[in-house]
């Protein structure tokens with residue numbers, strides 16, 4: 001499974017498994033898959049779409065930034081049940097939404113249908129996106145990167161850069177709230193792997209400002225600011241050809 005193979009062994013797990021790369025890889029795959037399974041279980045608890053926008057103060061800033069860059073085609077990375085895709089499609093952006101959860105995409109499709117919005121939703125693992133280079137004017141990702149370990153997030157940021165058109169824009173919100181303490185252990189890079197019943201397998205990592213600068217280093221400019229309960233709103237611009 002794509003990026004899963006590059007995860008580091010976790011602090012506890014290394015004692016228990018052999019030191020071979022295969023074993024580390026196997027444990028890592030399991031951790032990566034555990035996160036996916038957590039999200040599918042979580043989405044399976046939602047039977048009908050929750051058709052409200054979340055109460056986040058930065059939401060209007062997203063279409064504002066996209067409009068200022070004359071964006072048409074937008075990829076909503078890890079779209080969940082589709083609130084951001086729907087919000088943008090209502091404003092006439094051409095939206096593609098991808099999420100690894102079949103149920104999340106089914107909910108998103110139902111919602112879009114209810115509003116007669118044409119949004120191209122599909123089930124896909126972010127690690128295996130196969131959009132051609134320069135496919136999108138913009139990529140948006142709300143509360144996504146923090147559910148991946150650093151090395152995976154690095155690959156994701158590089159992929160975002162690749163699929164963005166020249167002068168393309170990435171907008172990400174890095175949530176500081178989600179998860180809560182709960183039972184978890186930590187991977188070597190600080191990623192929390194939840195072990196309590198409700199969130200078994202969920203990954204959560206908080207990125208420092210320095211790490212965010214590092215993640216989006218290929219971009220020509222990066223701005224960040226703090227929004228809603230200390231989350232980070234990040235805008236990264238790809239440079240022209």
Ligand SMILES: C[S@@+](CC[C@H](N)C(=O)[O-])C[C@H]1O[C@@H](n2cnc3c(N)ncnc32)[C@H](O)[C@@H]1O
Nearest residue numbers: 039078079080099100101104124125126142143
């Ligand atoms: C915190 S939710 C955010 C969803 C949505 N962006 C929002 O703002 O409501 C994280 C999302 O990432 C999705 N996800 C987790 N791992 C993924 C993967 N490997 N590929 C694609 N989506 C993934 C989950 O299914 C979930 O919908």
